[in-house]
Amino acid sequence: MSEATTDAKIRLDRLNVHFGANHAVKEVTMAMASNSVTAIIGPSGCGKSTVLRSINRMHDLTPGARVNGSVLLDGEDIYRKECDPVTMRRRVGMVFQKPNPFPAMSIYDNVIAGYRLNGRGRRSEMDALVEQCLQRVSLWDEVKERLHVNAMQLSGGQQQRLCIARTIAVMPEVILMDEPCSALDPISTLKVEELIDELKEKYTIVIVTHNMQQAARVSDTTAFFYLGELIEMGDTKKIFTNPEKRQTEDYITGRFG
Amino acid sequence: MPRPSHAERPVIFLPPRWNIKRGLNGDFLFKGVTVLFAISILGILLLMAVSMYRQSLPSIHTSGWSFIPGKEWDPVGGTFGALPYIYGSLVSSLLSLALATPLSIATALFITEVANRRVGGMIAALVELLAAIPSVIYGLWGVLVMAPWLQRTVEPFLNDHLGFLPFFSGPPYGVSMLAAVLILMIMIVPIITSITKEVLLAIPDSQREAAVALGATRWEMIRMAVLPYGRSGILGAVILGLGRAIGETMAVTMVIGNTPKISLSLLDPAYTMPSVIANEFAEASSDLHAAALMEIGLLLLVVTLIINSLARLLLWGVNRPTGGQA
Amino acid sequence: MISYRLRRKLLNLLMTLGMLTATLLVLTPLGLIFFHILKMGFSSINLDFFTQIPKPPGEAGGGMANGIVGSGLLIATASLIGLPLGIFGAVYLSEYGSSRFSSLIRFSADVLSGIPSIITGMVVYGLLVVPMKGFSALAGALALALIMLPIVLRTTEEQLKMVPMTLREASLALGVPLWRTTLKVTLKSALKGIITGVLLAVARVAGETAPLLFTALGNMFWSHKLNEPIAALPLQIFNFAISPYDDWHRLAWGGALVLVTLMFTLSLLARWFGRTR
Incomplete structure (x- = not known):
């Protein structure tokens, strides 16, 4: 499980991110395999979210952010000139820290929002897609009676699962998750974790989390970041039982962070 | 704060009862004064309504309901109908609003969603500057620069090419409904733009990110996340602009031509409610004439009160969800 | 699929261009108005403009000195009435008020600030001009004060709310009564912000014309008495602009330049006070 892997879905090559004078991510090189869950862990401010957000060019929106190096998606650099970030982002979906459904839309419209961008499908097609996506995030049974009520009436955990449904409705290949459970209660967290496990059959998942138990539970590979650098990356079991680097061990055993 | 505390130190060593009593008295007085001053705002508002109503009573008794649909305004003969002014106010403010709304929203979007922070800030500062120019200066520019230009070029052009429509018929006067609509548009655009800009800035970035992460282009992000989230605030901004347009006096008085005539043509001069007050009130020919002008003022007051309350309620509603989610 | 992607991109480009065009359209009048004020204003401003009163129509020269002085007097009197009301009303809202x-007060202030200023003029006419049997500077100042009031109230309240609670507590803990704490600590630490608000309010009323029409009325001659009609710069600009005389038009442009310069200075000052908070 290293850079040598040929079937890597995503490969970061000497990635650097600056925010103004702040060098947030330093010379990061790593690869994520297809149909696997990669967890990124580390203390707050270590650059883990910044790395994640560079995988679908979210930094384009941030004034003053500069990204150097390359991010290869199926071997093609998404930062190359000809790459259209809008098209690319349909292949790389993202779920955010706080649930962010569109408050002016119904549950149904939220799920279908991204899909609609590429033209209106037939009504029956869209209905089927909404059901399928809500089924997959196990929200269907809870909301099938009220698909057309405002999405803000759902609880926080339901909203986050709705956001995941909205992401997979676009049929991406990769799903980036930025601490998706940090705003959720334990039961909702469990549901989302189960969902991640199911989703990896079809998608490549990269998840940032500050919760080490969560990383241990859901991921196949774990990467530990500290002060903007990738300290160690490897099989999750190995990282949590027998890490190679002192810093990793200190963090995992709770000596700092 | 070393100095005030030093000055107060003796108070601490005084007998407690004395201290408390003195403090209580001072506090009671001070609070009383501030309460009085705060209530004065409410008092002024009520006073305005009552005073306008009482002073327009003679006209209300004389003209009754025919005041509003009445078309004739004859101070000498004592007949007062306000319809030409109501018509002029409605047409000038609604048309200017229709022109200003898309321009303002587009400009606000350009400031917050398209331009980078420095350029956006510069444009916003210029828009604020535009909002700070006194209306008499807009009027000065309107009557001495814009109206002659309209008379020379725009109005003949409209008349030549669209003269078959009733809206563009008649000779070019320069001072006209068209001039009033344009000057009002220029004046309310900065107001709507700057409030809309504030509304847009209050939208959490997570909404924009959600749309972008779904593969939306910038325009799709605006349509999907930005505009729906800000819609009630933007509506509030537009309604506030309407209130400003209806009440605008000086600039309109200077360019509209002040002719109490109901005409479909934008090239004809017209009259508005604030303008007739501005022109006739100081030299009202009779008590009834003054009362009739007061009644126009009362109508104006009621309409602007309703419009402003509505706008404020909409704008207050905006800030709450944003504050709660942030 | 590809054509759809192109359509989306094209629409995005079109809309972005549309927003840019709208912005340019909005800023064009600003440029035009400033161009004309500078061009016409500078050519009509000289020493006489600031020292002479207007000449009768047809005679070249003359100035707007009485209007400038009158405006100053009106603004000063209006501030004397409006500022204490606004500032201490705001103290009530931020320090004592039940929510x-x-x-209700806040709402009234917002609504009051949206009332057309000509109506304020009519109300003051009934309140002061009729009982005093004549137009007066005092009535003009009262009308301006009513327009200042809601602006000062709202900005002051915002500033007072930004003063940290710990500062007040520190003073109260020393045994300073609440009212002295408010005066010496709370208001003092919010002073710069309050000055910003006051400057903005002054800038706003300095250009007000409509409320003066039936209160201060205007005056072609010198007057500094509060119980007599008084000249004001915006009133003079209005009267001269709608007159048919070129000489008076020239004076109006000069007056516009002075007024805009004043507002510009005030808002720059306000910005400066606002920044070094």
């Missing part, structure tokens, strides 16, 4: 009553 319900405060909301």
Whole structure:
């Protein structure tokens, strides 16, 4: 499980991110395999979210952010000139820290929002897609009676699962998750974790989390970041039982962070 | 704060009862004064309504309901109908609003969603500057620069090419409904733009990110996340602009031509409610004439009160969800 | 699929261009108005403009000195009435007010600031001009004060709310009564912000014309008495602009330049005070 892997879905090559004078991510090189869950862990401010957000060019929106190096998606650099970030982002979906459904839309419209961008499908097609996506995030049974009520009436955990449904409705290949459970209660967290496990059959998942138990539970590979650098990356079991680097061990055993 | 505390130190060593009593008295007085001053705002508002109503009573008794649909305004003969002014106010403010709304929203979007922070800030500062120019200066520019230009070029052009429509018929006067609509548009655009800009800035970035992460282009992000989230605030901004347009006096008085005539043509001069007050009130020919002008003022007051309350309620509603989610 | 992607991109480009065009359209009048004020204003401003009163129509020369002095007097008197009301009303809202009553006051202030200023003029006419049997500077100042009031109230309240609670507590803990704490600590630490608000309010009323029409009325001659009609710069600009005389038009442009310069200076000052908070 290293850079040598040929079937890597995503490969970061000497990635650097600056925010103004702040060098947030330093010379990061790593690869994520297809149909696997990669967890990124580390203390707050270590650059883990910044790395994640560079995988679908979210930094384009941030004034003053500069990204150097390359991010290869199926071997093609998404930062190359000809790459259209809008098209690319349909292949790389993202779920955010706080649930962010569109408050002016119904549950149904939220799920279908991204899909609609590429033209209106037939009504029956869209209905089927909404059901399928809500089924997959196990929200269907809870909301099938009220698909057309405002999405803000759902609880926080339901909203986050709705956001995941909205992401997979676009049929991406990769799903980036930025601490998706940090705003959720334990039961909702469990549901989302189960969902991640199911989703990896079809998608490549990269998840940032500050919760080490969560990383241990859901991921196949774990990467530990500290002060903007990738300290160690490897099989999750190995990282949590027998890490190679002192810093990793200190963090995992709770000596700092 | 070393100095005030030093000055107060003796108070601490005084007998407690004395201290408390003195403090209580001072506090009671001070609070009383501030309460009085705060209530004065409410008092002024009520006073305005009552005073306008009482002073327009003679006209209300004389003209009754025919005041509003009445078309004739004859101070000498004592007949007062306000319809030409109501018509002029409605047409000038609604048309200017229709022109200003898309321009303002587009400009606000350009400031917050398209331009980078420095350029956006510069444009916003210029828009604020535009909002700070006194209306008499807009009027000065309107009557001495814009109206002659309209008379020379725009109005003949409209008349030549669209003269078959009733809206563009008649000779070019320069001072006209068209001039009033344009000057009002220029004046309310900065107001709507700057409030809309504030509304847009209050939208959490997570909404924009959600749309972008779904593969939306910038325009799709605006349509999907930005505009729906800000819609009630933007509506509030537009309604506030309407209130400003209806009440605008000086600039309109200077360019509209002040002719109490109901005409479909934008090239004809017209009259508005604030303008007739501005022109006739100081030299009202009779008590009834003054009362009739007061009644126009009362109508104006009621309409602007309703419009402003509505706008404020909409704008207050905006800030709450944003504050709660942030 | 590809054509759809192209359509989306094209629409995005079109809309972005549309927003840019709208912005340019909005800023064009600003440029035009400033161009004309500078061009016409500078050519009509000289020493006489600031020292002479207007000449009768047809005679070249003359100035707007009485209007400038009159405006200054009106603004000063209006500030004397409006500022204490606004500032101490704001103290009530931020330091004492129960939330319900405060909301009502705040709402009234917002509504009051949206009332057309000509109506304020009519109300003051009934309140002061009729009983005093004549137009007066005092009536003009009262009308301007009523326009200042809601602006000062709202900006002051915002500033007072930004003063940290710990500062007040520190003073109260020293045994300073609440009212002295408010005066010496709370208001003092919010002073710069309050000055910003006051400057903005002054800038706003300095250009007000409509409320002066039936209160201060205007005056072609020198007057500094509060119980007599008084000249004001915006009133003079209005009267001269709608007159048919070129000489008076020239004076109006000069007056516009002075007024805009004043507002510009005030808002720059306000910005400066606002920044070094």
